[in-house]
Amino acid sequence: MEKRVTFGRWTIGILFAVPQLLLIFTFFYWPAGQAVYWSLTLQQPWGGGNIWVGLDNFRSILSNADYWNSITASLVFAAISTGLAMVIALVLAALTDRQLAGSRLYRVVLIWPYGIAAPALAMAFRFILAPEAGFMAVVNKFWPGFWDPGLDGADAMASVIIAFSWKYVGYNFIFFLAAFQAIPRSLIEAAAMDGSGVIRRFRDIQFPLITPTIFFLLVINITESFQDSFGIVDIMTAGGPANATNLMVYKIYSDGFKGLDYSGAAAQSIILMLLIIALTIVQFRFIERRVHYR
Amino acid sequence: MVERTPILNFFTHLILFAGFIFCVAPFVIVAIAASHNLKDVNDVPMSLLPGSDFWVNIQTAWTTADLGPKLLNSFIMAFGVAAGKVIISALTAFSIVYFRYPGRMLIFWLIFITLMLPLEVRIVPTYAVVANVLEPYQAILDLTGLSWLIEKVSGVQVQLSLGLLNSYSGLILPLVATATGTFLYRQFFLTVPDELTEAARMDGAGALRFFADILLPLSRNNMAALGTIMFLWAWNQYLWPLLITTDQSHAMAVTELKQLIPNVGGAPEWHIAMAGTLIVMLPPLIVVVLMQRWFVRGLIATEK
Numbered sequence: 268m269e270k271r272v273t274f275g276r277w278t279i280g281i282l283f284a285v286p287q288l289l290l291i292f293t294f295f296y297w298p299a300g301q302a303v304y305w306s307l308t309l310q311q312p313w314g315g316g317n318i319w320v321g322l323d324n325f326r327s328i329l330s331n332a333d334y335w336n337s338i339t340a341s342l343v344f345a346a347i348s349t350g351l352a353m354v355i356a357l358v359l360a361a362l363t364d365r366q367l368a369g370s371r372l373y374r375v376v377l378i379w380p381y382g383i384a385a386p387a388l389a390m391a392f393r394f395i396l397a398p399e400a401g402f403m404a405v406v407n408k409f410w411p412g413f414w415d416p417g418l419d420g421a422d423a424m425a426s427v428i429i430a431f432s433w434k435y436v437g438y439n440f441i442f443f444l445a446a447f448q449a450i451p452r453s454l455i456e457a458a459a460m461d462g463s464g465v466i467r468r469f470r471d472i473q474f475p476l477i478t479p480t481i482f483f484l485l486v487i488n489i490t491e492s493f494q495d496s497f498g499i500v501d502i503m504t505a506g507g508p509a510n511a512t513n514l515m516v517y518k519i520y521s522d523g524f525k526g527l528d529y530s531g532a533a534a535q536s537i538i539l540m541l542l543i544i545a546l547t548i549v550q551f552r553f554i555e556r557r558v559h560y561r
Numbered sequence: 562m563v564e565r566t567p568i569l570n571f572f573t574h575l576i577l578f579a580g581f582i583f584c585v586a587p588f589v590i591v592a593i594a595a596s597h598n599l600k601d602v603n604d605v606p607m608s609l610l611p612g613s614d615f616w617v618n619i620q621t622a623w624t625t626a627d628l629g630p631k632l633l634n635s636f637i638m639a640f641g642v643a644a645g646k647v648i649i650s651a652l653t654a655f656s657i658v659y660f661r662y663p664g665r666m667l668i669f670w671l672i673f674i675t676l677m678l679p680l681e682v683r684i685v686p687t688y689a690v691v692a693n694v695l696e697p698y699q700a701i702l703d704l705t706g707l708s709w710l711i712e713k714v715s716g717v718q719v720q721l722s723l724g725l726l727n728s729y730s731g732l733i734l735p736l737v738a739t740a741t742g743t744f745l746y747r748q749f750f751l752t753v754p755d756e757l758t759e760a761a762r763m764d765g766a767g768a769l770r771f772f773a774d775i776l777l778p779l780s781r782n783n784m785a786a787l788g789t790i791m792f793l794w795a796w797n798q799y800l801w802p803l804l805i806t807t808d809q810s811h812a813m814a815v816t817e818l819k820q821l822i823p824n825v826g827g828a829p830e831w832h833i834a835m836a837g838t839l840i841v842m843l844p845p846l847i848v849v850v851l852m853q854r855w856f857v858r859g860l861i862a863t864e865k
Contacts, residue, residue: 270658270659270751270755272755272759273659273661276767276768277661278662279768279769280656280659280660280661280665280768281656281660281662282656283652283653283655283660284652284657284668286649286652287649287650287672287738287743288671291671291675291738292697293690293697294687294690294691294734294735295678295683295739296671297690297696297697298683298687298689298690299678299686301686301689301690302685302686305685355580355583358576359576359577359580362573362577363577365570367570367573367574369574369577370577372581373577373580373581375853376581376585377580377581377584378849378856378857379585379588379850380584380587381849382845382848382856383846384797384799384815384841384842384845385799386799386815387815387818387838387841387842388842390818390821390822390835390838391588391590391591391842393822394831394834394835397831399603400602400603400604400831402606402607404606405606433584436583436584441857441860441861442860442861445857445861459564465566465569490679493681494679494681494682497681497800498815501799501803501819502818502822516681519682519685520684520800523684523685524685524804529685532685533685536682536683536685536686540678543678543679543682544677544678547677
């Protein structure tokens, strides 16, 4: 889409774009390029220049069992937390959209979790799920050794997933509710006149009409699970126990800034970038289809 | 409501209420835990009746993590990011919508691509750039031979260096350097009728005048929505401040929480940790509650 009426003095026009361009060049394109350069060289952390090593960094990372463990953990985390957050949010939004008494309250409250910083909610859940105090302690009392995120990798993963899903239920809820409310009321009423019940209407009318939103949220949830998980992991488990929750961004951080392996961290960043770019492309292809769909 | 469905309505209420509990319970538990003393908070099960030590715990958490200055830092950073986004995105969107110049589409795509890669994945090199923001320009000068030329002509060796670690600009600028807001404004500017522009031009308004007196007042809703979202987003940043602020005087409230994780040895001071968590949770929660309309609108419009 283009404007018919524009302003002639285009030098002013370029000047308006200059601040943004300077910013993205300095803080986006240069670092992104730098990451590619580092991933192909071996850098001494204490200076002394870079040695060109080609794809060696990638080879050593991809042959490292720790890295594959980190990828598996990230994928498990992404799949389960996305699934949980989306299904719960979908059910809550569909029910809120029925607009029974009190639905306004739910519309307000169910959004709250998304406003909370990941580390803060991680701290809250660290307490709630702590094995010695809080609420899982009650379960442990009746069933000693049942729950200990400090020792058992699966428990730690479960705690991180619960904390992340809690936040993203709020996020998904906002989008699902907006999508449900965009469906014309007359469609629902016409279907009801034809004798279809609530469940049938959901399956045959509402669900197909919100598939674009479902797909959009799927992509966003997965990419966010790669990024936003950092604060949760750092506060709740610090990647442990035994690397069970060492998700990809956390590994980049600990390898790069604690292990001072810039080249390895850069190579990991490149792999993560490619993954996210692939997801984004899927999303854009889909957005085109969404436009067509309407 | 279209028909009478008493049984379904009952289950709807039941499930929604469960969802309500699910969303609110963590807040309530944090608040209650923050009001207990050391012994009560470690009781199994913890009593759900509030204790009496709420203010004491809040004060202890406040001083232990030094939250006063940290909250101020968080506010400065979040306001800085929100304001920076609101201003710079408006300028850029104005440029790509209202002007025709060579390379306009290139600029559009250059900005668009930044949506793809969040700060978290390019964290290591971005850190290096912030350690010396002029490094890219130094490298350009070196590569093009300009620094050699300048050294020959003037005898001055070009050493550009400006470190932004432990500074507000270092915290804020990289977070502003994305396209999120630009497209929100672009979508809106495209809906502004051409007749308005024509009328303004006929009355003798130039580009600057039109932008300041017509376009900006019209985009107030967008600004509120974008500002709210960006404030929350910046407030909740964790990884970036953690790296950039090695010096305590620039630390953020959110990163300071780590100080409050109870030690493994000794009695865990969960009541203090929860009091601190409550303090850090509160400002974004207040923003969400007060600015709900803008928050929802901004979220859906920026698809952030």
